[in-house]
Amino acid sequence: MAQVLEFKLPDLGEGLTEAEIVRWLVAVGDVVAIDQPVVEVETAKAMVEVPCPYGGVVTARYGEEGTELPVGAPLLTVAVGGTGAPEELAEAAPGAAPTVGETAAESAVSSEYSGNVLVGYGTAGPVARRRRVRHAAAKAPAPAAAPVAAAAPAPVAVPVAGPVPGQEGPVPVISPLVRKLARDRGIDLREVRGSGPEGLILRADVELAIAALERPVAAPAPSPAAAPAVAPSPAVASAGERVPLRGVRGAVADKLSRSRTEIPDATCWVDADATELMAARAAMNAAGGPKISLLALLARICVHALARFPELNSTVDMAAREIVRLPAVHLGFAAQTPRGLVVPVVKDAGTRTAESLTAEFARLTEAARESALTPADLTGGTFTLNNYGVFGVDGSTPIINHPEAAMLGVGRIIPKPWVHQGELAVRQVVQLSLTFDHRVCDGGTAGGFLRYVADCVEQPAVLLRTL
Structure with missing residues (x-):
C-alpha cells in the first residue's frame, strides 16, 4: 500500500530560517528518486537545490515560485512504497495513473529514506531520470490546504509570444535573473516562447514580451468637446515603486544596519x-x-x-x-x-x-x-x-x-x-x-x-x- 509522506523545508544551517522558492524542478505526478533535487531556493546566503529524501510520486507542491517559506513549512508530498499498481497510485495521488505502456514494475517507487537533507553540499548518488505520470481526465477537487496543483494559474496575456501549447511543469528558464525580471514586470513565463536551445527562455525573450505589453495602442483622436485628461492624484504619483528587501538584498540590509x-x-x-x-x-x-x-x-x-x-x-x-x-x-x-x-x-x-x-x-x-x-x-x-x-x-x-x-x-x-x-x-x-x-x-x-x-x-x- 502506498503511503503519502510530507517533505518539509529542511534546516538550511548557518542560522538561516527561511528561503524563497526560485524554481520547481519537479511537477505534480513526476516520479522522483531518493536524493533527487526537487526545488531551487534562494536564501540570504546563496542559491541552493534542495534534495528530497524520499523516492516516489509527487502528489502535491506547496508554494508558488517567488513564495518565501520558513524552515519546517511543507514543500511537497510524495507517495512512496507499495507495488506501484495503478490503483495504489490513484489512491495516493488522486487522478494519477501509470503512463500508457508502462508496467506496474516500471512505475514502482522506493520506500527507502536517505536522510540526506543537507542543502548546498551535493547529494550522494546520481539523479534518476524523471518519468511523467499521466493524469486521468477526471480529477478530485483540490484539498482545503490548497497545495500548488499541476495546472497553471490564469496567465497574463503576452501578445508577442502567444500560448505555448502543452507546456507543463517547470518553465524552461535557467537564469534566476530572467525569472525575477518576468515576475517584477507581471509576465507569465508559461506564455513566453523561448528562443534558446530546446526552447530555453532568454532575457531577450522576456524583454520582447515586456515591450509588447508596453506598446501603446492607437486611440481615436479626441473631439473638441472631449474632457481634458485627469492628472493622477498626488498620493498615487508619490507612491513610487516598492522593492521587497529579501534574499541576498535583505540579508545585506540587515547586516549593514546592524x-x-x-x-x-x-x-x-x-x-x-x-x-x-x-x-x-x-x-x-x-x-x-x-x-x-x-x-x-x-x-x-x-x-x-x-x-x-x-x-x-x-x-x-x-x-x-x-x-x-x-x-x-x-x-x-x-x-x-x-x-x-x-x-x-x-x-x-x-x-x-x-x-x-x-x-x-x-x-x-x-x-x-x-x-x-x-x-x-x-x-x-x-x-x-x-x-x-x-x-x-x-x-x-x-x-x-x-x-x-x-x-x-x-x-x-x-x-x-x-x-x-x-x-x-x-x-x-x-x-x-x-x-x-x-x-x-x-x-x-x-x-x-x-x-x-x-x-x-x-x-x-x-x-x-x-x-
Whole structure:
C-alpha cells in the first residue's frame, strides 16, 4: 500500500530560517528518486537545490515560485512504497495513473529514506531520470490546504509570444535573473516562447514580451468637446515603486544596519605609490607558471599586516565584554553579483601562497557570478578586503562586515604626479583606506596597520623581513 509522506523545508544551517522558492524542478505526478533535487531556493546566503529524501510520486507542491517559506513549512508530498499498481497510485495521488505502456514494475517507487537533507553540499548518488505520470481526465477537487496543483494559474496575456501549447511543469528558464525580471514586470513565463536551445527562455525573450505589453495602442483622436485628461492624484504619483528587501538584498540590509548600529567605526586613509608592486607582479608573471593576481598580492600584504597587528583580526563579545582575537585569518572579499553584494571567504588565507590565493579568488568569484556559492563559502570571515577600485573610484568609507573588526579598502591604481627620490615623476598611485572598530583598538594601532600595508605596496621587499 502506498503511503503519502510530507517533505518539509529542511534546516538550511548557518542560522538561516527561511528561503524563497526560485524554481520547481519537479511537477505534480513526476516520479522522483531518493536524493533527487526537487526545488531551487534562494536564501540570504546563496542559491541552493534542495534534495528530497524520499523516492516516489509527487502528489502535491506547496508554494508558488517567488513564495518565501520558513524552515519546517511543507514543500511537497510524495507517495512512496507499495507495488506501484495503478490503483495504489490513484489512491495516493488522486487522478494519477501509470503512463500508457508502462508496467506496474516500471512505475514502482522506493520506500527507502536517505536522510540526506543537507542543502548546498551535493547529494550522494546520481539523479534518476524523471518519468511523467499521466493524469486521468477526471480529477478530485483540490484539498482545503490548497497545495500548488499541476495546472497553471490564469496567465497574463503576452501578445508577442502567444500560448505555448502543452507546456507543463517547470518553465524552461535557467537564469534566476530572467525569472525575477518576468515576475517584477507581471509576465507569465508559461506564455513566453523561448528562443534558446530546446526552447530555453532568454532575457531577450522576456524583454520582447515586456515591450509588447508596453506598446501603446492607437486611440481615436479626441473631439473638441472631449474632457481634458485627469492628472493622477498626488498620493498615487508619490507612491513610487516598492522593492521587497529579501534574499541576498535583505540579508545585506540587515547586516549593514546592524553594523552601523553596533560598531563605533572610524576610517583612516593614505595614498601610496604602487609602481614597485605593479612591477613586481609583472616580473612574477613574466617568469612563467600560473599568473598572479593583484588581489592575491594585496591579500598576502594584509595577512602579514594582521600578524603584526592582531587586534584587527578579532571580534567583540559585548555580552561578556571581551575582545576575542582570532587565531586564523579567513579573508573575505567583496564581490558584486547580479543578485547583490556578497562576501566570499578564503579560508586560512595566512597559510596560502600567492598562487593558491589567486586560484581561490578566481574560483569563488566565478561561483558568485553563477550564484553557486554555498553557505560555507560566505561565512566565517575575520577580515575583509574591498577592492572598490574596479568601479573606477579612488576612495570610500566602507561599512564593516559585522561581526568583523576591520576592512581594508583599495581604490583604483592610476598614473599621478608624485615626488619620487626628490623629483616630480608620474607614478602609479592608489588610495588605501582602513575602516576599523574603535572598540578593539585606537588610532595608533589602526594607523600602524595602514602604514605597514602602504610600505609593502610601495616597497614589496619589506615583506621579505617577515617571510
